[in-house]
Amino acid sequence: MDSAYAPQHRGSRVPVGLRAPFSGRTWRETLYLFLNLPMAMVMFTYTVTVVSLGAGLLVTFLGIPVLAAGLAGARGLGALERARARALLGLDVADPGPVRAAKPGLMGWVGAVLKSGASWRHVVYGLLHFPWGIFSFVCTLTFWTVGWALLSYPLWRWAFPAYVDQPGLQLWGDGQGHGAFLDGPAELAVTGGVGLLMVLAGPWVVRGLTQVDRVMVQGLLGPSTLATRVEELESDRGVVVDTAAADLRRIERDLHDGAQARLVALAMDLGLAREKLDEDPQAAAKMVDEAHGEVKIALQELRDLARGIHPAILTDRGLGPALSALAARCTVPVTVSVEAMRRPAAAIEGIAYFTASELLQNVSKHSCAGSATLDVWRSEDRLMVLVADDGRGGAHTGAGTGLAGLAERLAAVDGLLLVDSPDGGPTRITAELPWRG
The missing domain is CATH 3.30.565.10 (Histidine kinase-like ATPase, C-terminal domain)
Structure with missing residues (x-):
């Protein structure tokens, strides 16, 4: 996995901090933050437009279906955002539960969409992500631009005396040619050092910014905690039902193959012993003794089976x-x-x-x-x-x-x-x- 924040690979002599600005993860997250602005603008514009239009038309019959269609569209944009987070952040957020209409037909679907908490969370995401998208885009662009510009300043300082008629980058001036310029060796070294620190810190700044996006995507575009818990309970219920059915089959099999078969054989032996009782009393007595032993074995098997269901000593x-x-x-x-x-x-x-x-x-x-x-x-x-x-x-x-x-x-x-x-x-x-x- 390509990660700027993973432990140093075995055999790599370059520290993690120096590799981070060039790692795939850093640039994927940077691309995600750059795309925040256009995506936030699209979602914000769409959300404000459809909600305002739907609310304005509520005085007529058209308001409710328009609002429902707008919420459905917001869910579609949310799916696009989850795909973007999955591709660039490696964040796999499950889709929220589908809209289940209590009644068939268009109005049943409209009511289900309007009652869906997931639909309204997508609207909240579209509203909140707009200011954050602007902030994260500006921060990322400014940090990377200034960092790389200062780091490479010693390489392009020559452009100032050649084209601008000043010795270097001006820190301050009075407009009459007097001021402080970054033109000496010390100034160049300090400028490059500051740029290097910003470039090395860039991956961690980007990571911090994307953490906010992760929280927003997971909290607003994914399934609710209650829905997730309900799905877990439904799955667990299925496991319990399957386990109970398997236990019943095991008990049935043990009874059929064990105690039941032994009792059937015991009944047959006792029937034979009764027939021989008058003809050969000694043989009949021997068969009764054998049947007595079989009874003891059957009782032990039943005890073992009962212990397997719920042992008496535990109770x-x-x-x-x-x-x-x-x-x-x-x-x-x-x-x-x-x-x-x-x-x-x-x-x-x-x-x-x-x-x-x-x-x-x-x-x-x-x-x-x-x-x-x-x-x-x-x-x-x-x-x-x-x-x-x-x-x-x-x-x-x-x-x-x-x-x-x-x-x-x-x-x-x-x-x-x-x-x-x-x-x-x-x-x-x-x-x-x-x-x-």
Whole structure:
């Protein structure tokens, strides 16, 4: 990435400060600021014209559709501004939500446009960006022009005695040929030094000016915070629904392939035993004993299934004892540390338990570790679950992995999954959950 503000490239002997005035990023941002003036003039003129025309025609029926059409046009200009920011500033701002009409037809669309907050934010942008566009254009043009002119002054000072009949650039004078001129070696050195400082400072001045544009584009031309949050919640709801459906399918599969199949076989064995009861009592008794063993296995499978849905120990005794029991079943020795704290909400407690369960399963199956630790504590309004092991590392949340699915499930409740697992280990995976007591 071409950046005047990125760390110095390995092997480059030119400091960042000296490279910055010639970097692609600096000149792209400079071009953006130069284009601010014409774009601001176009948007301001358009905004004032259509809003004034629409407001003036409100006394007639035409005012409302004209105003709505003007707002739609402002959204189109906003799309052009977002494209300009994306191309020159590298600022990728999502488009605001589309206009959704509650009623079909032209009037439904007109009402939706007029009620859209995004449409009116585009109008505000068109009004506010005009004075800022003038200011940023003038500042950028003046700073770069003066800086480069002073830096190169020793090279073009000869033009003054040759064409203007004065020894150099005049600082002040009385109009009669008396005054101070930049013509001596010291004056030339100072002038060039000031110009050099302005040129070297130029990229940072440009960057500061474009930061204001970034804020304006993101705040006024992008989706609102509320709309973004609604989209996140809709996405999270989809994840929760998919996860719940997958869990139901898993339970159904476990019941069908496990306990249900075993109970069907048990019913058949007991039926055979009843038929043999009169003919061969000893064989029937043996079959009943075998059926008794099958009953015990079926009960254990049902207990395991129930534990997978929501373990009783978690409900009765809390997170600490439940995690200790969970760690005891892990094939790798696990040291458990749970901070003494009041219990969170049952939903958060359950998510923390099943998160730890899945992480410990990964330790057992994939880590090749000799030992692991499980730590749970509360940090302000977050519940933290940390699973670490001394295995081979290489865990990641790439698409298609179990950790990717776990990260999605945590995000559905405003949680976060942080993975630190370099190749060769060790692995540290931290799950953050919102504390809800």
